[in-house]
Amino acid sequence: MIQCKDCEFFEHDAQGRVALRCDPFINVKEPECLAKWQLLKLNHMVANYQAMLNYYRKLAPMQEKMFKVLEREMDDISESDRWKIDEDDEEHDEPDDEERGGVSVD
Numbered sequence: 743m744i745q746c747k748d749c750e751f752f753e754h755d756a757q758g759r760v761a762l763r764c765d766p767f768i769n770v771k772e773p774e775c776l777a778k779w780q781l782l783k784l785n786h787m788v789a790n791y792q793a794m795l796n797y798y799r800k801l802a803p804m805q806e807k808m809f810k811v812l813e814r815e816m817d818d819i820s821e822s823d824r825w826k827i828d829e830d831d832e833e834h835d836e837p838d839d840e841e842r843g844g845v846s847v848d
Contacts, residue, residue: 743772743774744771744772746760746762746775746778749762749764749771749775751763751764751769760782761782762775762778762779762782764779766779
């Protein structure tokens with residue numbers, strides 16, 4: 743088995759990160775290479791996920807403020823439309839002559 747450091751597709755960048763430039767569908771030299779390639783890709787996915795979570799943590803306070811503003815706006819809209827509902831309720835609260843048994847109270 744050849745070591746990764748001896749492979750032509752192996753690279754180290756300036757930060758010390760490992761990069762395998764091989765294509766798993768074309769030029770994998772040994773079965774262990776595929777397992778190592780999968781581990782590197784998995785680490786890359788985890789790093790991207792953690793970066794996304796950090797971004798969401800930064801957005802969370804702003805999102806909470808937006809929700810509070812929207813909730814306040816919805817409450818204001820409901821409050822301004824309450825007069826429509828109150829008028830309808832008052833009309834339905836007064837019984838008609840037929841509901842009183844046909845006797846007028848006048």
